[in-house]
Amino acid sequence: MTAQSPLSGRTLVVSGGSRGIGLAIAVGAAEQGANVVLLAKTAEPHPKLPGTVHTAVADVEAAGGKAVPVVGDVRKEEDVQRAVDAAVEHFGGVDIVVNNASAIATEPTEALSTKKFDLMMDINVRGTFLLTRAALPHLRKAAATPAGAHVITLAPPLNLNPRWLGAHPSYTLSKYGMTLLSLGWAAEYADSGIGFACLWPQTYIATAAVANAPGFKDALDRSRDPRIMADAAVQILSRPAAEVNGQCFIDAEVLAAAGETDFSRYGGGENPILDIFVDES
Template sequence: MSTFTDRTLVVSGGSRGIGLAIALGAASHGANVVLLAKTSEPHPRLPGTVHTAVADVEAAGGKGVAVVGDVRKEEDVQRAIDAAVEHFGGVDIVVNNASAIATDPTEELAAKKFDLMMDINIRGTFLLTKAALPHLRKSPNAHVITLAPPMNMSPHWLGAHPVYTLSKYGMTLLSLGWAAEYADAGIGFSCLWPETYIATAAVANAPGFQESLARSRDPKIMGDAAVAILSRPSADVNGKCFIDVEALAAAGITDLSSYGGGDDPILDIFVDKS
């Protein structure tokens, strides 16, 4: 994993959960990490802040910088990219992790929730990637990994929560579009999605969370899957959408017992039974 030495990641929404797991996975192999997140003070229902996340990154063996900001705001995104350049000399990897979810039926979905999902999921992914592109072009093995699902056009998923689906598939389409637009730029645009529920704050704060948490895998599975993808040459992964277990299997990791979730983990949204 020497491929991470002196490589710099910019991660949106990285103060906890999957974003932090990816940051820690890369940091454990010597990466530099810039975390862009809004949580600067402890929240009663959400563990950790962007500052404790940086401390975790450094404890894992990497170097970290915290940027308190909102991925929806162009000036905050630019500050995160500027921090990466100032502290570490550039940007090698972007992780579009920040995301909002609301699965209310259409007639009950508030317009402000619609706006929030479009602004964070699609606009935030666009802003962070756009700001990083001039620096990614200079990297010898640049990657942009977006936390979005493979395009599953099953009527079940299209009808389950159309607005959330639109926002997540929008992230996927941006990644696939950039893979084609920048095919000759040496940047690997890929998507990563979990096969099962992941034990994050979103699950812990949901109704009936005890059973859901017991059947959810540890965020580390997403961190390890991201490391496996980001360790590969950018051309190998450009334009691909990965499920975490598939990315791990390609790296020779098939024993998933250490990630928890029990014998019958809950399949995640957009993932069909095999």
């Protein structure tokens, strides 16, 4: 961390930040001196999911930042409001929102339960809407400062390749819904000084979702560390809001543009698996 870091003293609210990519972004920002409010459901250890919102706070603080845990559900308006209120109470406002919480179910349409369909829509689309909307009054204030304000949504570029449209239409709808919200807000609030951007991994990322999938060993070996998403997010958040507004970024491309040439330190081997929605170049 340096005193000149663009993230020093800024406050992030991260949904689903108890593990995986959300936690990695929180830790990456903390290393730059940021404050973090983590909104997550996991208050007690889960047998299949490492970490809780409390261990995540410890990780953020160990990285040099300040953190506050909020045990809550991004689908619930009152829980989302508590997270935003906690940021204001403890740190004076909200500078950055990271819409990370997400659910995935890729069963064929006839095998997909209504419960799983609703879960994806409620977490991915509704949760993104609720958290961003609750933070907007504070983001507007932050936008008036030299550092500006940002909203990063973990969602893919819109890829209408029939391969992805047909692979899992309901999941695709939920993730593209997040993207469309981000692009829509970028236009709706174009004059606000808030930068709305999406970030998506080029390859599989070694998260619990991969670890709990069938045949996980090979997939994990060919997945990159969540740190690559954190490093890309820090790059985006360090740029002027107007420069990133309305953009959909791929992690490796962000880092390559910043001069990164060796991605081996993120793991994944010589042939990492391309992520969903990413075509072969």
